Amino acid sequence: MTIQFNDETFRDDYTFRNSPWAIKRFPFPFHEDSYMYSVNMERHRGGPKGSVYEKRFDVDEHYLSEMRDRALVLAEDPLRCQSLPHMTLAGWDLLELIMVAKSEDYPDLFELHRNGNAWRWVNKPMGIDHSFTFLDDATLPHGPMEYITRQTQGDFAVLDQRDDNLWMDAGMVTTQADWSLDFDIGMNFFEWHAPVPLAHEMGVFQRALKFLLNVQQGSPARRLNWTMTVNPLLDTSPENYHKWGIQKTELTPENVGAKQHLRVELQTFFRLPRSNALVFPIRCYLIALQDVVSVPKWGRRLHRVIRDLPVELATYKGFVRNRPLIVEYLSQFDDGLPTSDGV
Ligand code: HEM
Secondary structure: OOOOOOOOOOOOOOOOOOOHHHHHOOOOOOOOOOOOOOOOOEEOOOOOOOOOOOOOOOOOOOHHHHHHHHHHHHHHOHHHEEEOHHHHHHHHHHHHHHHHHHHHHOOOOEEEEEEOOEEEEEEOOOOEEEEEEOOOHHHOOOOHHHHHHOOOOOEEEEEEEEOOEEEEEEEEOOOOEOOOHHHHOOOEHHHHOOOOOOOOOOOHHHHHHHHHHOOOOOOOEEEEEEEEEEOOOOOEOHHHHHHHHHHHHHOOOOOHHHHEEEEEEEEEEEEOOOOOOEEEEEEEEEEEHHHHOOOHHHHHHHHHHHHHOOHHHHHHOOOOOOHHHHHHHHHOOOOOOOOOOOO
């Protein structure tokens, strides 16, 4: 299928829009009318045709604009991409995983030609045709992780596995829900999750880590996470909080449907072959509330979830102040009917 790429912005004038196709395939994350943290993980082995789960690395209409936004973030703040010295091999593993997956899954857009270690990578949408030597850093313009993640939607945390734990020793993080790679670099699974409320006491992180330590090569896993963002901002980082935090005060009953966005992360987990590292791609999908409610069962359900969400979660996710406004807006689309017809 040929994708029509949008020319849009995720800052300043915010021209980001979802086409009807993007709304239809949006990964609406709620399976019931309420929400609480859980170890919501499953195998990542494809999904219905056209869905965001179908391919290993989903490419959609926002691809080129998201890559442009990433380049802007990196130009302002190079520390959004970091790799500790022992993670270079994992970077090559990741480059291989993505190049193989994209060239197999989107042969009309990406090509990979391999002759021993002499590789040629063609990225048609971005106009790249590059020959290099696999495992030779000197033949790429950036390190291998940075090279390939400048061409792939979503953030990436690359975790070293040792001492029965995972360590955030590399990453490309420019589209994050208010956390910082520069702060978390070198931390382990429990340390970087420390700010999350309630989940530690529930044992969520102990069970999740056990699962992750056993992810095998060729058997990736996935889960969804979600939050709320005012304006279609990709870069909601602590580093730039002074720029975007203030925008939360700009919501009104008139503009909430257009400005308030549901932000869903498709998080996947892949074991890497040579380094035994685990890569954690975090793909962010944004949708305005006015587009959510165009699907009646989503509108009903989102109203109930947001209305009844424990205050600790609404606070951590950063929308407790605007919750009354959001609930008031969504309540217009909740006719009280059951949502048991699924999502
Ligand atoms: C939040 C990273 C896997 C559950 C977070 C945060 C980070 C993070 C950086 C933000 C913490 C902050 O506020 O500073 C990662 C990485 C993972 C991983 C790198 C892969 C190794 C998981 C898994 C679960 C999980 C498998 C399964 C339950 C959560 C939850 C939150 C969270 C519930 C709070 C999210 C929210 O309410 O919006 N994670 N995580 N994480 N993580 Fe993970």
